[in-house]
Amino acid sequence: MKVSIERGALLKAVAQAQSVVERRNTIPILANVLIEAEGDTIEFRATDLDIEVVDVAPAKVERAGATTVSAVTLNEIVRKLPDGALVSLTEDGQSGRLVIEAGRSNFALATLPKQDFPVMASSEYTANFSCKAPVLRRLFEKSRFAISTEETRYYLNGVYMHVAESEGAKVLRCVATDGHRLARIDAELPAGAENLPGVIVPRKTVNELMKLVNDDDQDIAVSVSETKVRFATPGITLTSKVIDGTFPDYSRVIPQSNTKMLEVDAAEFAKAVDRVATVSSERSRAVKMQLDEDRLILSVNAPDSGNAEEELAVAYADESLEIGFNAKYLLEIASQVDRENAVFLFNSSGDPTLMREGSDTSAVYVVMPMRV
């Protein structure tokens, strides 16, 4: 194999691939990235056996070939090369080394044979559709904070992507919950997604996907089967196993009859919550919300360290209410609001509270109160 490629294009491809590689590996080949050069492209493939990323970059291929080298080391080298450098990758098939040259720098990395590299089995995808990057980004970005880290309820360790019905129309829906808060985000159902089987996309896959949809307005090709999900741009393909489990029936959890409505400027609210929570050093800090007509008092009382209180002007017309929440959860859901006011709907101090952005029902959040 002999290839030359511009440093910027190489870095982008290698960086994405190496990020799925687990830092501590017991199987040496899994620390490596598979490099395959053919035609006028070079392909980088990395896996942790649950997720596989394939990056394709245009390159000048003088001699086709394939090998594997340490993903982390290759990434580090390319990152440290000067911007704009032309990098050549050469492997003679005998020395067991991949030689990397750029300007006066010369590196030789140990290789492992291509045959040892586990390539993820392909799947029969039952749904294939195309979705704009910002739409996917919104679906996953706004739901992923609620993903659980609890090992026992492993089926909550991801975002449940499925087809649902909302106000008489079918929608593409993402739901995540850890039992304390829940996020339910809807988007218009893309053509071709009607037969989408509901799948739980693991946390790590969601994080990788965020890098993929970060850039521009491009189309992302989405393919889903019962066991796998694939997101692809022209240059990068991310394939992942889905969590083998049943996502709980979340619809029961979303309160339907909460009537006490509070409307508040989300940014002001989040800042005030953050300020009052400062006095508490506990791991889960409880904030009390005390609601009266058009007035909200946020307070924290930490017996060992102090107390704090802040008053906010809000829109609230219902009977007085006192309710406590975990400060972290309040901050997280308040920071999901980006355009309008945050609207909270309460029932009682012991019941789940609903939060949405203005009157928009395409993104709703539920948060469980905390005893204060």
Added chain:
Amino acid sequence: MLRPMPALCRDCLSRFDTAPAGRCPACRSPRVVTHPELWDLSIAHMDCDAFYASVEKRDNPELEGKPVIIGGGRRGVVSTACYIARIKGVRSAMPMFQALKLCPEAIVVRGRMDRYVEVSKQVRALMDELTPVVEPLSLDEAFMDLTGTARLHGHPPAVMLARLARRMKDEIGITGSIGLSHNKFLAKVASDLDKPRGFSIIGAAETTDFLRPRPVRLIWGIGPAAQESLEKAGIRTFSDLERWDRRDLAARFGSMGERLWHLARGEDHRRVSARSPVKSISNETTFFEDTGDGDILDGHIWRLSEKVSARAKAKEYAGRVVTLKLKTARFKTLTRRLSLPQPTQLADTLYRTARGLYDPEAGSGPFRLIGVGLSDLVPAHLADREGDLLDPGAGRREGAERAADALRQRFGADAIVKGRALK
């Protein structure tokens, strides 16, 4: 010519500035303690002698003069052996069958924890009269700091301690051994020197000479594993330890090294603290017969969870980490733990978590022991504050548990029992 030497008769509490030769001139008792620093030392350790066995003998005069072993059944281990049984070689933590081989005539008594707690409280009350700074280590031993109490009591600490031992015997009917020194480590070492009914003193002047020839396993917390790693470094006795450079010890043994360096010189800067923090709460049970029966084990997990929960509630603690301990028939110990999203003190949550930890291990049975523990403790008001969206029944179960607790408070522990507990 007699040199001035403080002395104290442990029976009539007479004080002498010049130690009498032989028996107490006042009451003819042979139990006279003599030490140059007798009036100056104030850190004490009191250790009851074969506590559980002594309580049993006191409650049941028929046991008097007979070897008594406290422990659980044929399959259990010895938790305490009286001094008569100890002469035959019976030791704590020895498997019962082995103990009975050594001492077949021994009377085995199943422990009555409630009773021991009760007697322990009586002993504790006597200690509280001596000083506010009592640090219990378990039911039957405690540290006391009597610094500055001499003027209050009108007697130096040594006298008050001798009186404590006498009152324990006269008023409660059990005996204890006392160690008096200038820090906790040495006080604990001292109380063990002359058991039972001992009264031993390690003074500041003699500390290093006293320690040098002794093995480092005297140090509380140096078990067989630590002992082995010390031996690898050529450390057997305190004099070996004393030769080590402070930095080398720290480099080789980490934070323990620093402590070892001080202990080698008889220094221990820990204070006696009345409220030593509880780190974990756990209960375990050894079965009469090994079992792999899921139903039986489930019943045990529930009862243990209830016990741990009751203790947590009583002490006003909640914990974030639940531990399940299993010992297989082949004596292999499995420990599984899980961090909860929020601290709990509920038996229900403990049970569900422990049960979840047990399920994947069910195939490793049969088991001879099972235990449930709660650690990473926080104050009770931080417990169970958040509900679970996906488990709407949890709130109801908590309500039921709290209501049952209230009933038990009024009508006794057996007033209400879950069906699960009867399995």
